[in-house]
Amino acid sequence: xxxxxxxxxxxxxxxxxxxxxxxxxxxxxxxxxxxxxxxxxxxxxxxxxxxxxxxxxxxxxxxxxxxxxxxxxxxxxxxxxxxxxxxxxxxxxxxxxxxxxxxxxxxxxxxx
Numbered sequence: 001x002x003x004x005x006x007x008x009x010x011x012x013x014x015x016x017x018x019x020x021x022x023x024x025x026x027x028x029x030x031x032x033x034x035x036x037x038x039x040x041x042x043x044x045x046x047x048x049x050x051x052x053x054x055x056x057x058x059x060x061x062x063x064x065x066x067x068x069x070x071x072x073x074x075x076x077x078x079x080x081x082x083x084x085x086x087x088x089x090x091x092x093x094x095x096x097x098x099x100x101x102x103x104x105x106x107x108x109x110x111x112x
Contacts, residue, residue, distance in 0.1 A: 031077075034054075
């Protein structure tokens with residue numbers, strides 16, 4: 001927990017978007033970033049025999065396996081992602097189409 005997730009969350013928004021448009025979901029955004037990072041890096045860490053990671057430490061402190069902790073963190077990541085999107089829907093300026101994923105030329109159906 002380095003605090004970097006809060007910085008990443010703040011930097012995700014364009015400078016011209018006022019902070020009050022995205023300040024409310026920042027705690028959930030930080031949780032999403034942390035959990036997603038922990039879930040995605042766990043496989044590599046487990047293969048390397050690393051045990052000083054969030055999933056291993058939580059499993060050691062709780063009556064559950066690493067796999068159960070992994071699923072719990074993934075579930076929380078999905079939940080916080082949904083919360084962030086719901087809050088940001090109220091502020092259209094905070095959800096700028098930066099990557100143009102809605103462009104018809106980029107639709108998955110057309111690629112298949």
